[in-house]
Amino acid sequence: MKLSKMAIVTAMAAMVGSTPALADLVFPSMSYRTGPYAAGGIPFADGYADYFTLLNERDGGINGVKANVIECETAYNTQKGVECYESTKGEGALLYQPLSTGITYQLIPKATADGIPVHSMGYGRTSAANGKIFSHVFNYPGTYWDAASIIVNHILEENGGDVKGKKIALVYHNSAYGKEPIRTLEELAKKHGFELTLVPVDHPGQEQKSQWLQIRRERPDYVLMWGWGVMNQVAIKEAANIRFPMENFIGVWWSASENDVLPAGEGANGYKAVTFHGVGSDFPVFDDLKKHVIDAGKAAGAGDQVGTVLYNRGLYAAMLAAEAARTAQAMHDTKDLTPAQMRDGMEALKIDAARLEALGLPGFGPEINVTCENHGGPGLGAIQQWNAADGKWVLINDFGPADRAVIDPLIMEDSKAFAAENNIPERCN
């Protein structure tokens, strides 16, 4: 009896460090299907997994090599994210998409030291767009600073180019993520002469009465939002309660899913957000998804998220990863990739309109052209608006550029400071 107990104990000790089977192209998915941010994490993780399942089922993988998505639950928690990273990196992980700005900040130095690329698509550290300093971190096709600038451009457009004296409030998640746009907005406020008010909301953001009371009192002309998880829907409901004009309430791309607007019902009608990819499921790739993945019963999760904003984003992230893997395979003339080769593939990634069309996603996103210097992609974004009657997001303009004259010097400044702190030499010279 003692012996069998010992055997169980040793077996369990061995399991603490256990590892699942190896596969060809490993894409860990750091998902969060639990916790206060699960409503955003589930559709993204489903979309990410489903696209790779589609490639495996329809094409037999990427150039014939199967992709293996290892899912690891982070609950949007930094420590669990680090644990996920450490437990999966030994399995030949090619690319990490942390899906959390906090985890991204943790992984930037670690993954760079381990030589594994990180793709923080539209989140993470904005100044990682400077590829001269951040060799292994990519944040194409756009950054928070681009998002902030595109929103301000939209406001400029609505006001005939003059926003002098207007009041703009930023409601933000009081964390690294929410604080990211402040620098850019401050610069833009100086340039265009609007007045910026900062309204922080602490994690998880279920209670925002005082913040919206402040907004009601100060009557800003526009409210911008950098929120995530339950914070978004609470904010939109509160805005509806104080009858804030919804078309003047503009969120970042993480504050713009169906989960966020549906709870406010009719009140959310007209809410806007910036986005870097298309909306809805009117793309040919969804027919393939339905045929090969969903009807075949291979969909990830409950399979009920197809076509939602965050599902599309997960799908888009997977598509960019798969295309980078293809680029790497062509560059290095090999089918099995190492993380170093994957990094090269990401740095040489080019996606034009024709390629998007071939992938069954015509016009889904802007053209992407990653270079050694620029890891932040084109930085283009469009504005989408919620139509509560139809229950649909609609793009109301084309993918437009951010104010590079403001953002590029900021990126330079922040990345140079990081390089100086950590003694990183410049690349790409």
Next chain:
Amino acid sequence: MLYRETGDFKSNYAADQQTFPIKSERYLFWAAMAFAFLVVPFFINDYWEKSVIVPLLVWAMAALGLNILTGYCGQVSLGTGGFMAVGAYACYKLMTGFPDLNIFFVVILSGGVTALVGMLFGLPSLRIKGFYLAVATLAAQFFLVWLFNKVPWFYNYSASGQITAPERTIFGIAVTGATAPPWATYLFCLAMVFIFAWIARNLTRGQLGRSWMAIRDMDIAAEIIGVQPMKAKISAFAVSSFYIGAAGALYFSVWLGAAEPTEAFGIDKSFLVLFMVIIGGLGSILGSFLGAAFLTLMPVLLKNVMVGGLGWPTDLAAHIEIMLVGGLIVFFLIVEPHGLAQLWRLAKEKLRLWPFPY
């Protein structure tokens, strides 16, 4: 079984009062230390370091600190997360302000800064106790985290409010930063915890520890027999905060490498450490380690068994893990309300009497 006490005689007081009076237990302890210091560093890898052992050591350090305050001196504190934040931010400011200062001293100084802050927040304990004190320390928790989020000086005006640990070395070997080898960070944390657990053990056996325990058991009686409540309570807050601050410094610089206040030092961390102390055993040095081990290793183990071993979906596993850990806490507290340390104490009694336990 493990213990053969025949012939283990003590001929002086020093031998009789040592920490491990039983010879076989002493040998067991030194064998374990030899294993930890001399064998583990050769086998440790990134995963074990970052996900299992360094977390265990850091939480053990924090649990030691809280155990001194709550277990030995009887002052309930919910401010552990906030005090860890003080340690972490002190560590960050010292690391960036004095790049040439050795990280060992940085961690000690961070503990010192936290001790000062802890004494300040310990002042209410002179007038209030029990739940009221818990509320006062809760205020410390919220105030400190708010402070580090609000005042940019603490995070050196970085755009995102994150603090990131630069690389620091001991004897030319990096122990913080991304390139630090796992054995170095492990040995650094282990040495820290070893030294401070040693000190804690001896503090609690000495005059100071006895005055804490007198206050814990009955403060009025203690005051009548000549224990100064102010001295005892404030010193308990100072020592406890020192440990928690040093744990916070290790947590930020060695383990995580980057932190933001609201997530890394939230109220849930205060509860986590309090649970460790309660499950491990109030008023026991060993209990701090057992409690920390229980609450850091159990989730990792369960996750690996369910996801890695059985191949369950990650969300199902995560939910079951929360339920199982909660259930196990209730189970252990019903079976042994005095914690895992008491369980070990009872087992030891049985083993000493083996093969004729009664």
